[in-house]
Amino acid sequence: MTYNADERGYYGEFGGAFIPEMLYPNTEELRQNYIRIMEEPSFKKEFDQLLKDYVGRPTPLYFAKRLSKKYNTKIYLKREDLCHTGAHKVNNTIGQILMAKKLGKNRIIAETGAGQHGVATATVCALMGIECVVYMGEIDIARQAPNVARMKMLGAEVRPALSGSRTLKDATNEAIRDWINNPVDTHYIIGSVVGPHPYPDMVARFQSIISEEIKWQLKEKEGRENPDYVVACVGGGSNAAGAYYHFLDNPDVGIVAVEAAGKGIDSGESAATSVLGKVGIIHGSKTLLMQTQDGQITEPYSISAGLDYPGVGPMHAHLFRSGRGEFISITDDEAMKAGLLISKLEGIIPAIESSHAFAILEHKAFNPEDIVVINLSGRGDKDLDTFIDYFKL
Amino acid sequence: MNRINQKLKEQKKLLSIYFTAGYPKLEDTVKIIEDLEKNGVDLVEIGLPFSDPLADGPTIQESSTIALENGMHTELLFKQLKDIRKSVSIPLIIMGYFNPVFQYGVEAFCKRSQEIGIDGLILPDLPLDVYQNEYEHIFKKYGLINVFLITPQTSDERIEQIDSASDGFIYMVSSASTTGAKEGFGEEQQEYFKRIASLKLANPQIVGFGISNTKTFNQATQSSKGAIIGSAFIKHLAKNGVDSISSFIKSIR
Numbered sequence: 104m105t106y107n108a109d110e111r112g113y114y115g116e117f118g119g120a121f122i123p124e125m126l127y128p129n130t131e132e133l134r135q136n137y138i139r140i141m142e143e144p145s146f147k148k149e150f151d152q153l154l155k156d157y158v159g160r161p162t163p164l165y166f167a168k169r170l171s172k173k174y175n176t177k178i179y180l181k182r183e184d185l186c187h188t189g190a191h192k193v194n195n196t197i198g199q200i201l202m203a204k205k206l207g208k209n210r211i212i213a214e215t216g217a218g219q220h221g222v223a224t225a226t227v228c229a230l231m232g233i234e235c236v237v238y239m240g241e242i243d244i245a246r247q248a249p250n251v252a253r254m255k256m257l258g259a260e261v262r263p264a265l266s267g268s269r270t271l272k273d274a275t276n277e278a279i280r281d282w283i284n285n286p287v288d289t290h291y292i293i294g295s296v297v298g299p300h301p302y303p304d305m306v307a308r309f310q311s312i313i314s315e316e317i318k319w320q321l322k323e324k325e326g327r328e329n330p331d332y333v334v335a336c337v338g339g340g341s342n343a344a345g346a347y348y349h350f351l352d353n354p355d356v357g358i359v360a361v362e363a364a365g366k367g368i369d370s371g372e373s374a375a376t377s378v379l380g381k382v383g384i385i386h387g388s389k390t391l392l393m394q395t396q397d398g399q400i401t402e403p404y405s406i407s408a409g410l411d412y413p414g415v416g417p418m419h420a421h422l423f424r425s426g427r428g429e430f431i432s433i434t435d436d437e438a439m440k441a442g443l444l445i446s447k448l449e450g451i452i453p454a455i456e457s458s459h460a461f462a463i464l465e466h467k468a469f470n471p472e473d474i475v476v477i478n479l480s481g482r483g484d485k486d487l488d489t490f491i492d493y494f495k496l
Numbered sequence: 497m498n499r500i501n502q503k504l505k506e507q508k509k510l511l512s513i514y515f516t517a518g519y520p521k522l523e524d525t526v527k528i529i530e531d532l533e534k535n536g537v538d539l540v541e542i543g544l545p546f547s548d549p550l551a552d553g554p555t556i557q558e559s560s561t562i563a564l565e566n567g568m569h570t571e572l573l574f575k576q577l578k579d580i581r582k583s584v585s586i587p588l589i590i591m592g593y594f595n596p597v598f599q600y601g602v603e604a605f606c607k608r609s610q611e612i613g614i615d616g617l618i619l620p621d622l623p624l625d626v627y628q629n630e631y632e633h634i635f636k637k638y639g640l641i642n643v644f645l646i647t648p649q650t651s652d653e654r655i656e657q658i659d660s661a662s663d664g665f666i667y668m669v670s671s672a673s674t675t676g677a678k679e680g681f682g683e684e685q686q687e688y689f690k691r692i693a694s695l696k697l698a699n700p701q702i703v704g705f706g707i708s709n710t711k712t713f714n715q716a717t718q719s720s721k722g723a724i725i726g727s728a729f730i731k732h733l734a735k736n737g738v739d740s741i742s743s744f745i746k747s748i749r
Contacts, residue, residue, distance in 0.1 A: 119623075119626065120623060121594060121621045121622065121623060121626070122621055122623060123550070123551040123620035123621050123645065124620065124623075124644065124645040124646060124647055124650060124669070125551060125620075125645070125647050125649075125669060125672065125673075125674075127623070127649075127650070127654070128647075128649040128650065128651070266554070266557050266558075266561075267547060267548065267557075267561065272548065273548075276548055276549075276550045279550045280550060280551075280553075280674045283550075283551065283672065283673065283674050284672060284673050284674060285672070286647075286649050286672045287649075287672075381599075382598075383595045383598060383599060384593075384594050384595040384598060384621065385548070385595070386548075386550075387621070394595070394599070396599070397569040397570055397571075397596060397599060397600075398546075398570070398595040398596035398597075398598065398599030398600070399546065399547040399564060399596070400547045400548050400595070401547075
């Protein structure tokens with residue numbers, strides 16, 4: 104059994120490309136070319152070079168001594184927070200901008216929620232001198248002013264999504280509509296392992312550098328490539344997909360996915376898709392999503408804007424449904440406390456998204472000899488206001 | 497014979513109207529359909545509103561949002577349409593996105609549609625291959641015609657695949673765009689209309705997206721069987737209310 108996508112983009116029963124015909128030529132062009140392009144030596148060379156010199160890879164695999172002592176197990180942090188722009192998102196945008204160039208596209212569109220993917224996209228567009236339009240919900244624009252300013256400084260146009268609930272899912276709808284209206288010259292850089300095939304697989308492949316590095320770094324430090332557990336937070340799920348990728352088909356490696364419970368699973372304000380979602384179609388993919396009984400997509404909630412998505416990538420829906428992955432939900436309060444704890448114990452302020460992953464240490468007991476790799480997907484600078492408000496700092 | 501196929505045999509250019517069920521008021525659905533028939537409309541597309549209509553422009557998005565706020569949902573739409581065949585005889589198509597149909601259950605949805613007297617479905621995000629592999633037999637069992645879309649970017653090869661999978665008409669999207677009124681059709685569209693006509697497809701084509709008045713209707717139907725108006729009709733309802741349907745239809749032909 105494999106937990107990767109098949110040729111049609113299915114992970115078990117999840118995935119595929121449920122798109123209107125208007126999007127068929129665009130996604131088909133990508134589907135027919137993405138693997139071939141990614142395997143071209145010239146593509147690989149440029150991708151690797153940029154990851155090294157521009158993003159700052161490899162990111163360290165750091166043994167968190169004090170944290171390990173507290174929880175009586177061996178905890179390593181994969182330091183994606185040290186990537187240029189502050190999170191793993193840039194691994195994907197570097198890959199996709201090179202893909203867009205190979206496909207001869209001269210205009211980039213993207214969606215963003217909190218603005219991290221928007222910033223990562225605006226960054227690579229500046230790097231390549233390509234026009235960039237980022238769709239962002241009107242409400243998110245108001246909540247995330249610093250990231251809006253960053254995108255503007257980087258030369259991107261930020262267009263407010265005014266439809267629906269005016270947040271991430273609507274920004275995604277607007278980006279898709281833009282692509283329908285500009286099918287020839289535009290490439291759509293999706294920010295997570297969501298959307299129609301081939302996006303979930305393509306984004307997972309670009310992010311797979313995370314687990315590729317974990318393997319050789321762990322070999323150097325511990326003499327073995329495989330940890331006992333890999334832990335990552337899941338909104339759409341791109342950092343998790345990258346952290347799990349090379350361990351998916353190895354049953355000796357436990358996969359732990361951490362979702363945002365918001366104010367609690369039963370509070371009506373949550374983003375724990377594996378618990379609250381049902382199978383359906385969102386943004387062109389068959390997956391688990393939060394919806395009404397009638398099939399209308401509902402608005403999730405989490406204190407962390409990056410986990411605030413009503414669906415989950417089809418890879419993760421399959422990991423959940425098949426039992427391969429262990430899914431744990433963490434509330435706002437638990438995540439915030441974990442974020443503060445990591446700051447004080449390790450001198451690292453994590454993003455609130457990543458803080459969710461750390462909070463499972465209070466829920467799940469590991470053996471002293473276990474090696475647990477936690478993907479520290481982003482840094483907390485962007486969340487300072489939220490931390491200040493929450494802890495009255 | 498399905499009412500759609502019968503209608504397609506008539507020697508005239510067909511006018512099809514799309515509206516969003518539950519808009520402007522929750523209970524307007526039946527009245528709108530009856531008035532459209534009275535005013536000589538050939539075919540009606542009843543929009544089942546969806547929270548995330550990603551192929552639609554602002555007008556239909558907004559009508560969908562309002563319809564959902566008004567309380568429209570799948571079961572209610574079926575209830576409203578329960579006796580529609582007592583008063584209406586033109587072909588009726590339900591148009592919507594796949595997720596609400598999927599949640600209702602594709603077979604249950606098709607069964608209810610047949611019981612009511614619905615003739616076909618248009619589900620833009622149900623792709624051809626998934627339809628053929630998983631759902632075609634269900635549509636056939638309940639006598640429903642599935643209508644596929646093509647666009648100016650659709651290759652001739654794929655158009656032929658779609659033509660052979662169709663048994664009614666092909667919904668020909670006029671330009672690379674979401675729904676909504678355009679100024680008119682330029683040379684590019686005219687070329688596209690001619691190209692499709694020259695393919696001599698088995699299924700007639702009805703043009704949609706960007707049709708709002710007599711001029712665009714006539715342009716669109718020069719080499720096709722008919723045209724669909726959606727956004728312009730919804731705008732008219734928003735401005736003039738449901739008692740003004742005849743003035744809108746008269747302004748088209």
